[in-house]
Amino acid sequence: MEIKPSTTIRKDYNGFSKYCHEIDEPVILTRNGEADLVVMSHETYRRKEARIKLQSKLLVAEKQIAEGSQLLDDEEVIGKMRRKINASKED
Incomplete structure (x- = not known):
């Protein structure tokens, strides 16, 4: 730094x-x-915030895997992502 x-x-x-x-x-x-x-810079701040959010989500996912939660297959994940993208386009 x-x-x-x-x-x-x-x-x-x-x-x-x-x-x-x-x-x-x-x-x-x-x-x-x-x-x-x-x-x-604002761009650096936004990237750092996005990285922190991603790390948080990955920790939750790792915990769910460790606890034996059922995982989604790739088609389910892609379908959810497409629905979110389409919903954001409509807003």
Whole structure:
């Protein structure tokens, strides 16, 4: 993770924003030499959130498998996905 002083964002917001988009990872801003804030581009944030949601769903699935829950076959899964996609197109 990159570390920058808080003055970086105050002196040149546009440059700092461009930098965050280019490195595509969180940047730690320091204040008086101590870590204060973590800043990232919106795209990076959305990808991190999606990854966390996916990991959560995978943990639930692993638990269900360990408990012996019945699994869906591929045709059932694809059918559910298609119905969700079609429903979202109608909204």
